[in-house]
Amino acid sequence: MYYFAELVINGALTGLMYSLVALGFVLIYKSSGVPNLAAGAVVMVGAYAVWLLTSYGLPLYFSIPLSAAIMFVLGLLTERLLLRRMVGQPIIMVVMLTLGLEIFLRGLGPGLLGAAPKPLNLGIGLSPMIVGDIFINRAYFVGGIVALLMIGSALLFFRTRLGTKLRAVSDDHVSSWAVGISVERAIGVSWGLAGIAAVAAGVLWGSVQGVDWTLSMLLFPAVAVVILGGIDSIWGVLIGGLIVGMLGSIIPGYVDQIVGGGTRDVVTSLIILITIMIRPYGIFGREDIERI
């Protein structure tokens, strides 16, 4: 029973950290309808940025905001230079462009900075927290709290003036232009915000598993989170992350011993598949109605 509770709690915390990666995906998709399959690589770049700044001797509390600023600008630039030209192209072009970006970044980061995993010490400590008889991974615990804070601030952000503009843009581009909202700027801002979320995800995941190219593989669970929660919903990110994390921890916890490992990817794939077959727009997503 303790084993089960441990799996549930640690799974939920991992799931919250997945939703941090998924948050960037949703922010971009919501405003511009672009599926950013480079989300994993962007997280990797964010982690590399923090590692690079700290390796120059900057303290952590200074290098994290600085890399958030850098990633904001990089996000703006990506939107301006790459994605702006893809407006009106078929979805396969956008998907492949972001995948190409992912491949490029996966070569660039390790190529320039070395392929060996870099340690990123947040000063959290490795000893697990023990509540009752349950072991909780301390890094995951901090990560879960940061994720909750980020998702909460994203929810609050959509109530501000700029956030209202973003919601208008996500509703309808043409009507937003008509009332004087700069759609281009709103989409750019959403890319920048996604960059900031990527820094948070990169720092947390980098401290857990080291900074190297494997961070870009977070794309796959993040995709499961957004598909399950609804591809344009912030609440969906929260709930989807919790479900994906818990299922991805409970099922391998019991099944791995029987079939010999690696079932977490299978659970993630099955979540994607079953969601798409039953309710493609996810739990909280908006259903698209198509006309001829």
Place this chain on the structure above:
Amino acid sequence: MFYRLAGVHHTRYQTARGLWPIPADRWQVLFLLLLALLAPFFLSNLYLGSYILPWLIWSAAALSLTLLMGTAGQLHFGFAAVMAIGAYSSIHLVRLGVPFELALLGAGLTAAVVGSLFGMAALRVKGLYLVMATLAMQYLVDWVIINVPAISGGAQATLRTPDVSFLFLPIDTLAARYYLALGWVVLVTLFFLNVKRTSFGRALVAIRDKDFAAAVIGVDPFRTKLAAFFTSSFMGGVTGAILAFAFYRAVTPEQFSFNVSIQLVAMVLVGGLGSAIGGFLGAGFVLLVPIFLTNMVTWLAAIGWIAVSANLIAHVPLMIYGALIIGFLLFEPLGLAKIYDNIRKYFLVWPFRHSRS
């Protein structure tokens, strides 16, 4: 004599609707085919075995995928899994004593049946969701292959392909394997070029343009989409089997991983969606250009023009490959086929440019 449209006056619909209505194109195709047939006699084994042979086989794979993605408009990010099914089932069939010719057919059929399961998702969703669904299925197929010892031969195992013969000719030398691949790619190309002129091909195009609208004019989207997945997966399965027997000769699950699926989609897009020449050009470009450019960077570093660390050189192919995809999508979304088409149209009427219609 340079005006290639000279003397081309079609008086019957049959000639006007031929595959290559212009004699110059026919001569070009014949010349290329002759060159391909004679290649083992004037190319060294290195070039034939490590450049031309994989290029031909991957062209066949790209053509199978472009039938689905370009002609029928169904996105597929799990095509490597389909090829893996073909490769593994052909090897197991041959090991069970089935003749190689039948094993190829069996590989195609197995791949087609499982590939139609991929198509089930296409009946429900399209666009981005179809990408995600096929991607998830790729992971599932990979996992099943790796974790079922009866298929992969145990964890981390490599399956060697048995010696086989095709129509009583033993497939043992490089030349024999080359001709096997060449025969298959010619077959696939002819099928691809001709399928567009059948009612099935036109139904596929109607589905691509708008499936609801196609349903209104009487094309059954359910049947057509499944048939598209079935046909394309059949070709992909046989290509996977030929890839295993003619090129790799020992298969591991990593040879058909998710990255290979992305590479196939990159071939199709860089070449140009839904064009036969694009399949060939895209496969060649995606396979060979990163190798060529990496060699150039290594050479420049060796003669001391640029300073590159060994670590960076190891990652240069990945960067070039990614930059290539981005560059093509930004600057020529219609791919190499469009570039080829522009050049061809220019020379078709050269030097009488004003006669271009």
